């Protein structure tokens with residue numbers, strides 16, 4: 594199996610200007626690899642640096658040090674820690690990211706929020722909307738909400754729109770920040786099923802979990818974050 598993502602000594606520090614330039618460590622010296630088609634889990638307490646890692650890979654955050662070697666379809670191996678912004682924007686067509694919270698787009702109906710990724714890939718508008726409705730239906734979003742604005746949706750409804758938006762593009766690498774948080778049992782099972790299907794079709798994944806039941810059903814290997822550092826996962830957590 595070839596490696597799709599190799600993170601070496603990743604470090605992210607934040608400088609808080611409002612606190613007189615105080616430095617906060619997001620993560621430090623984090624290294625791991627993800628093989629093509631594999632699912633890597635990240636566990637650890639709140640504030641330990643898990644989301645920071647995903648945000649560095651997606652380049653929401655610019656890393657302070659280390660490298661993130663990603664084997665892309667369009668450019669071959671790219672260091673995402675150094676890639677120029679225009680290259681990052683192109684790479685986002687093959688990297689999906691499900692954040693903890695849906696980024697609300699004002700006055701854009703749910704169906705279009707979900708369909709956007711397919712339009713960007715060149716799919717015809719109506720065809721993209723048709724596929725978007727299929728994902729919304731599968732994730733149990735009520736039909737009367739499909740043309741409504743997600744700003745008024747519940748946390749779980751927003752999360753399902755967020756998931757549909759990422760899954761619809763069938764990304765090569767998918768980053769998931771607590772994908773099953775705030776979902777009821779039936780929807781959680783559907784999400785796990787969808788993620789397994791996507792993994793079966795070759796998508797590699799990195800996911801943060803507090804929900805150990807979901808993690809056990811999805812991940813192949815994992816590591817634990819503590820105080821910004823990563824540690825090997827103790828097998829018993831996944832047993």
Ligand SMILES: Nc1ncnc2c1ncn2[C@@H]1O[C@H](COP(=O)(O)OP(=O)(O)OP(=O)(O)O)[C@@H](O)[C@H]1O
Pocket residue numbers: 607617618619620637638639640641642643644645646818
């Ligand atoms: N944009 C930012 N500016 C300043 N500090 C930040 C920023 N983002 C994260 N941090 C800090 O970095 C540390 C790690 O945060 P991170 O969000 O990665 O934790 P986490 O493990 O994902 O937590 P949770 O499980 O609660 O989501 C925290 O101390 C946090 O306050």
